[in-house]
Amino acid sequence: MSTTKQTKPNANQRTALREQRERQAAAQRRLSRIVRTTWIAGITAIAVLIGVMVWAVAGNRSATPAPSSGAVVAPANATDTGALRFGTGPVTVSVYADFMCPFCGRFERANGDYLQQAVAAGSITLDVYPLSFLDQQSGGSRYSTRAANALVTVANADPVTALKFNKLLYSNQPAEGGSGLTNAQLADFATQAGASADVAASISREIYTPWVEQATQQAFASGVKQTPTVQINGTEFTGDLYTAGALQAAVEKAASGAK
């Protein structure tokens, strides 16, 4: 009798024990509900994200603008190496640049004024190679190609305006990886540089896109590997591209050597 008293709990203790067991069971159920919900939500989220990735990649593949198949129209004052030629000075300075390339912007901001003056003064012949290889870094908007086409369009009509336009585009350069300027914005800058309304309006027709593509291929085939690349009389300038004065000194040295 006494043993049963010890092992068998009385009514109160039984209730307490049952309540405790029920609390534990409820907690256990809650936990397994949380676990199940999280697993399902997690796997669903991963599946949805994978779907989004596939959709983004596959959808964009079909939306990628086809490379232009139009006929190559060479602008006035183009060289057969794929450059726009400015001026007739004794020293030839070649500049390979892409409008999306941040360091081309730095080069242009350091040396643009000097190059413009030297062309005007007749001391250099400036060959500008507007490349389009950074197209992939403007969110699918092909900024490099469109900006190069804009420059060529303006240069075809008026070289002096084109150099001003070139400078404007680099001083208002959009960030690498962004979507760049629109054709309308490019036309606005062209007008601001002094291009006629007709010329500015024809930028959006992208007449020179095939020429730009061809010129870019030509430049890389000739051994250019990066932008900006600057050559003086065909020899690569390896000095400081980003401080005003260094290029000028090298050009002047080449000029005195030629005399």
Next chain:
Amino acid sequence: MPSSGTLAAVRRLRQSNGWIFTTMLISALISLTASFVLSVDAVVLAADPQAALSCNINAVLSCGTVATSWQASLFGFPNAFLGLVAEPVVITIAVASLGGVRFPRWFMLAAQVVYTLGVVFAYWLFFQAYFVIGALCPWCLLVTLSTTLVFASLTHVNVRDGILLLPERVSRTARALIAHDLDAVLVGVWLTVVTAMVVVKYVPLML
């Protein structure tokens, strides 16, 4: 979750020290390698600023804009140096733990605090590169991913062993959730989100 034999075995394995510290070790080695490459780049860049200040035709993701941004050396020296300092400590912890060493609580707690700061910094950099600089570098991404895995494994083991100074109730719940592999779900979703962000924004640009 109901589990068949293999699933149960996999889940048991995932809770074992061998698995946790091996994950930590491999992730830390990847992170150290990436930090080393980035550090070498930074030194080359410092010695010859002209070297990387251009857009190479082979540049897939960026023109060196990430490496030359102010964010890339927030503390006045290249961020990658921090990886060179921190990852060998993690590697030591992982190797010693695999060998059976158990560190004192204060030691693991300090490791958790420092590495939490590290992972916050890694994601700050990721978001800066993604939203502000607008360019990604592959090695930086590798650091982001491996840092996440090291953090996850370190937190896993510290929660499991009750190292963290959590209130008893929170600690018990956290242990229960980890025992049901919810940390794996969370890390899986998190890494997929990061991957999706990169894929959606950058892969179409490379096609």
